[in-house]
Amino acid sequence: MNGPEFLIPCADRVANLPPYVFATVFRMKGQALAAGREVIDLGVGNPDGRAPANIIAALNGTLTDESWNCHGYGTFNGRPEFREAIAAWYGTRFGVEVDPETETLPLIGSKEGLANLMRGYLNSGDTVIIPSPCYPAYFGAARLCEAEIHEPALTEELGFVLDFESIPAQVADRARMLILNYPHNPTGGICDLAFYKKAVAWCRDHQVLLVSDIAYSELGFDPHNPPPSVFQVEGAREVAVEFQSLSKSHNMAGWRVGFAVGGAEVIATLGRVKSNVDFSLFGGIQMAAVEALTGSQKICVDNRALYQHRGELMAAGYAALGWTVPVPRATMYIWSRIPASRGDDDFGFITEVFEKSGVLLSPGSGFGLHGRGYVRTSLVADDTRIARVMELLKTADLAWE
Ligand SMILES: Cc1ncc(COP(=O)(O)O)c(C=O)c1O
Structure with a gap:
């Protein structure tokens, strides 16, 4: 035009x-x-x-279900069934107990959640540590908050795991947020619980919000070592928040569905930003997500x-x-x-x-x-x-x- x-x-x-x-x-x-x-x-x-047939059927079922009206506005913090399913999934998958009411939040895809979290925690001029290479949306979301980006290198030699020693002391002192993503896009790098322990300790020491993006947690190929959650580490709940997505694991990229898990305060802050921006996701998709998390994981x-x-x-x-x-x-x-x-x-x-x-x-x-x-x-x-x-x-x- x-x-x-x-x-x-x-x-x-x-x-x-x-x-x-x-x-x-x-x-x-x-x-x-x-x-x-x-x-x-x-x-x-x-x-x-x-997306598999059982998930499609769950969506279709809600469209015609007369017992509730999925066609109207929902609630800001999503459907209780979805929040229960998120908590149950964290329990079975990671052995982590989560309060569905206060420690989970449905998202219109994790990209939305990550951007809104930054709005909730980054003031103009604040420093965010984004190790790179990385999922490029982190940069855009941080720049829209007018944040300063520090970009430590993830190297092949270290298996693309962040070397905390590489972060200069003055950056560590002023940083507000650190973004980690394992399994890692674009490198396929993975991390273990020992790494998350280090990350949690480092973030607690420096009072930095640890953002763990586990969009690929279900796509680790070693059946004996499925990728962990940062919440398997003691003390993580006071400094971390984790983002999950059904886009890749369940072939639902176009459905726009993900969720955040974390302590009540960070979840409430994210919810507060979101309640000023969106109206949660379509109820039918939330019920399909319940099926994705609680039904067959084939x-x-x-x-x-x-x-x-x-x-x-x-x-x-x-x-x-x-x-x-x-x-x-x-x-x-x-x-x-x-x-x-x-x-x-x-x-x-x-x-x-x-x-x-x-x-x-x-x-x-x-x-x-x-x-x-x-x-x-x-x-x-x-x-x-x-x-x-x-x-x-x-x-x-x-x-x-
Ligand atoms: C590392 C990472 N995080 C988050 C996302 C966003 O996923 P969603 O579709 O849930 O917004 C992607 C998508 O490619 C990704 O690669």
Whole structure:
């Protein structure tokens, strides 16, 4: 649309947002599709599977259920059934007791919750520690609060686990919030309880709010070591809050459903922000989420097997091209250094790959300062499409070393 120029400027906090790296990627994809080119998008982490039938049935059931009216406004803090289901799930999954009434909060996806939490805790100029590479939405949400971002590196050598020693003392002293995400997007890094113990102790020492994002907790591939919750650590409830999502584990990304768990005060603060912004999520989706948490967990078992298989298949395909990449141990991504001949120019690399093959990867620099020189491959294509990806990459004139 090329209408007249809008006369009213937006707020500085929006005008000052840096350009979104992925906007260029989306534009590239749009132009190629408009030109009728074959495109395989392995950039976004959007599950290609569907939510299972029992979850769909639960939603459908509420639409026609005459015993209550899911069509009207709900309550700000969500349906009691959903909050009970969250508490029960924490009990079975992590052995953690949670009060459904005061320590849980349904969210319209965890992205919404994370952004509203920042609004609840970050004043303009406050410091938030966001280790990177990371889920890029953390940056945008922090910038919209006009917060100062400190970005320590998560390195391959340390398995992408944060080294607390790398945080300068003056940053630690003034920080208000630290964001951790394990299993980790984009690297697939995982952490253990000993790490969470360290994190809780560090946050207690420095009076920092520990935000634990466990959106991929059900996508850890080691059946003997399922990813932990920060609340398995004693003393976490006084400093931490945790965010969970049904987007990836249950193929419900478009449904927009997640939840927060934490001590009564942090949950009340988040609820207070939200009550001024939204009206909780659709009742039908909340009842579907109850089914997701309390019904069969087969979808999580299936997704773990699926993404593990695809990770191995994709890594083997890349290896056959001459590009060695690590096989992920969790999540739905491969995180790999770009071929050495490209230096650190991940954006140049993905652009060339796309122009020559139609295969779209995510540039590592879109995930923060320390993502530079890497790319993320989302495992959102089935075996047939992975085979096609490899065919396209093989016939393209690209150097893989
Ligand atoms: C680490 C991480 N946290 C949170 C989210 C947001 O998930 P949701 O769909 O629940 O908003 C994502 C989505 O990709 C993610 O990768």
